[in-house]
Amino acid sequence: MANKKTLNVVLTGVMAALIFIATYINIRLPISFTDGGLIHLGGSVLVIATFLLMPVEAGLAGAIGMGLFDMLSPYAVWAPFTFVIRLVQGIVVSKLLLKKGISGVILAMVIYTIIGMGGYYLAEALIYGNWIAPMASMPGEFISDMVAIVIGVPIAKILIKNKICYKTEH
Secondary structure: HHHHHHHHHHHHHHHHHHHHHHHHHHOOOOOOOOOOOOOEEEEHHHHHHHHHHHHHHHHHHHHHHHHHHOOOOOHHHHHHHHHHHHHHEEEEEEEHHHHOOOHHHHHHHHHHHHHHHHHHHHHHHHHHOOOOOHHHHHHHHHHHHHHHHHHHHHHHHHHHHHOOOOOOOO
């Protein structure tokens, strides 16, 4: 039993590190006057983690990886929000993906997008004290989520097909 727990911790840490590094590969969209519109590959790795890891591990990997990126960047004010948003995304989406079938994947990716866009809308509204301004960031958030899904889902499917997957019940 200790070996399985150790493996869970190691895999979560590896995915968190990959998410952290991949978040540095980013493009800032010039479509918003606020902080919205950063497209990065960390979201793609989080999508992959939701396929490969159990819910808590996937959530922690995303929360730690992207939260740490925010803390060590000019986006430090976003770190607590990112931690919560990515934790919820990872847990909820990974739980949905435990269900079989293409409809489960589609639903999971829709929920991934809703949590991301809703979470960052709320965070931006709280940070800036304005409930209208965050609307300008939503196209960038949507594009970022779509990039994460378009890159992450096919890679996850390839990894699963080649048995590079650890998603099993504890």
